[in-house]
Amino acid sequence: MQEVMTAIKVTKAAHSTVEEVDLNNIVMGFKFTDHMFVCDYQNGEWKNPRIEPLQLIPTHPAAMALHYGQAIFEGMKATLGKEGTPLLFRPCENAKRLNFSANRMGMPSFPEELFVEALKQFTNLEKQWIPTKEGSALYLRPFMYADEPFIGMRAATSFKFMVIASPAGPFFSRKIKLYAEKKYVRAVNGGTGEAKAAGNYAAAIRPTEYAKAKSYDQVLWLDAHDFEYIQEVGTMNIFFKIEGKFITPDLSGSILSGITRMSVIDLLRSKGFEVIERPIKISEIIEASKNGTLEEAFGTGTAVGIAMIEEIGNNDFTIKFPENNPVSIMVNDTLNAIKLQKEEDSFGWIVEA
Ligand code: COI
Numbered sequence: 001m002q003e004v005m006t007a008i009k010v011t012k013a014a015h016s017t018v019e020e021v022d023l024n025n026i027v028m029g030f031k032f033t034d035h036m037f038v039c040d041y042q043n044g045e046w047k048n049p050r051i052e053p054l055q056l057i058p059t060h061p062a063a064m065a066l067h068y069g070q071a072i073f074e075g076m077k078a079t080l081g082k083e084g085t086p087l088l089f090r091p092c093e094n095a096k097r098l099n100f101s102a103n104r105m106g107m108p109s110f111p112e113e114l115f116v117e118a119l120k121q122f123t124n125l126e127k128q129w130i131p132t133k134e135g136s137a138l139y140l141r142p143f144m145y146a147d148e149p150f151i152g153m154r155a156a157t158s159f160k161f162m163v164i165a166s167p168a169g170p171f172f173s174r175k176i177k178l179y180a181e182k183k184y185v186r187a188v189n190g191g192t193g194e195a196k197a198a199g200n201y202a203a204a205i206r207p208t209e210y211a212k213a214k215s216y217d218q219v220l221w222l223d224a225h226d227f228e229y230i231q232e233v234g235t236m237n238i239f240f241k242i243e244g245k246f247i248t249p250d251l252s253g254s255i256l257s258g259i260t261r262m263s264v265i266d267l268l269r270s271k272g273f274e275v276i277e278r279p280i281k282i283s284e285i286i287e288a289s290k291n292g293t294l295e296e297a298f299g300t301g302t303a304v305g306i307a308m309i310e311e312i313g314n315n316d317f318t319i320k321f322p323e324n325n326p327v328s329i330m331v332n333d334t335l336n337a338i339k340l341q342k343e344e345d346s347f348g349w350i351v352e353a
Contacts, residue, residue, distance in 0.1 A: 007114075008037075008121055013053035016128065021167065023131040028139050028168030028303065033126040037118045037163035041108050046161070049114060051122055054164065060149035064156040070146035071198035072101040075302035077137035077168070078123045078353065080130045081341040086123045086353035088140075089339060091116045093259045098142060100257075101195035106155040107144060115142065116351070122163050123353040134336050135170035139303060145198075171303055175310035175325075178220040178233055179211035180282060182314055185224040186231060187254035193231070194253060201235065208234065218299075220312055222282060223254070230280045236299030236307060237261035239275075240285060241327060243293045250277040260300040264331055266347060273327070285312065289319040297321055298328045306332035 013034040021031055032054055039049040065071045074094045081087045095115035102109055119140060123130075130138040142163045146156030184207040187193020192200055204219065211219045218234030230238060230249055237258040239248045246268055251257050265275050288294035297309040308328050312319045337343035338350065 007049055008118060009048070009050040010121070010125070011050065011052050012125070018128050021129075023129065023167050024133040024136060024169070026131065026136075026167050026169050028171065029166050031166060033129045033138070033165040033167075035122065035125055037122045037161075039110070039114070039118070039161045041159040041161070042157075044108075046108075046111060046114070049118060051118075051125060057160070057162075059147065062149035062151055063145075063147045064150055065145035065147065065198075067151070068146070068153065068156075069197070069199045070105055070107055070156055070159075071143070072098065072105055072107065072145075072196055073141060073143035073198060074098050074196060076119065076140040076142065077302060077339070078126075078130055078140055078165075079137050079339040080127075080132055081350070081352070086127045086130060087339065087341070088116075088119060088123060088351045088353055090259050090263070090349050091119050091351055093262070094119075094142065097196060097257065097259070098144065101197060102144060104192060104195040105197055107146070107159060110144065110161050118163060120351075120353040122165070126165055127353075129165065129167055131167050131169070133169070134340065135305065137168055137339070138165050139168040140165050168303070171305065171307070175308045175321075176217040176234075176299070177215070177311040177313070178218050178309060179214060179216035180220045180312055180314045180317075181207055181211070181222060182227050182316075183207075184219075186219075186221040188224040189253040191254060194251070194256060196256060204235070216313075220282075228281050228283065230282055230285070231255055233299045233307075233309070234301075234304075236301035236304055238299050238309075239264065239297065240280065240288075240294070241296040242288045244273075244295070246273055246275040247280055248275065248277055249280050252279065258300055258302075260302055260305065260335075263335065263347070263349060264300050264306075267331060267334060268327075270346070271330070282312075286317055286319060289321075294319070295322060296325045296328050298325070298331070305335065 095112040
């Protein structure tokens, strides 16, 4: 570990722009912190890990990520703990998932130990950017892309791994309405839906715009074969509570293995709830709504946290969820409290930066 720590070269920004920002009243994604982490992959190895002032990155117009989409990313959040210590949430899981995505997309693995160390050092340096309001955090965006200039179809041989960060307020402050998509799909078995690949998000943009034009907030993605099995919602995993039990789609090969998803499963089980991971048909949710057994539903994701759902529909049906969401609120509040060290982390999820 010592070797990795000393290997990261740090060049500090001359000035910080943090004073220009109201950290506890900010929308994620517009304002970026003062630094970035960069590491280069050339000749089969990762080299020159460094933290530098945030700046534009010179990119050749033939950089392969721009043409063939070898680009993946992660999402993480840093919070401030009791003693003002910057905290990360399950960073090893992000390191593993980045490498899962890298493997699927024909990209090199990034050393997991260096990933975690880079995130720790970067977060410490940007500590003053971490908002303190509950539900707010510093959103960390690790990503990797092919920067080799080449026209032709093969894996690139040079890549960059980088981390940038943006302060984030709570994402959805109200419940969301989902459009059950019948034409477009997010992922197919054997495709790239399990990877956090940039292209998956690009393909979701137009259908999401169409859903918004119909007064929904997000798309409910169904399976590509029958448009029957529920996969994800927007950029989140999904949970339903029916007759006291939770169900969530199993990781069938086309669903992203969300770190919030896995944490919510463990949290609910620790509170005595049964959680079943299995294929879920939309017809089953319609039926549960009709017979009064549908109790709650929410989406889970790093950026969003817990997004409570009020309605799912399309031209064929409308499902309205009950107004009260006591368990969804408990899950949201408990995760936030653990992240701020207001509640004991009996799971060992929190890592000091
Ligand atoms: C995340 O939840 O971290 C995501 O990747 C969603 C992103 C599109 C904001």
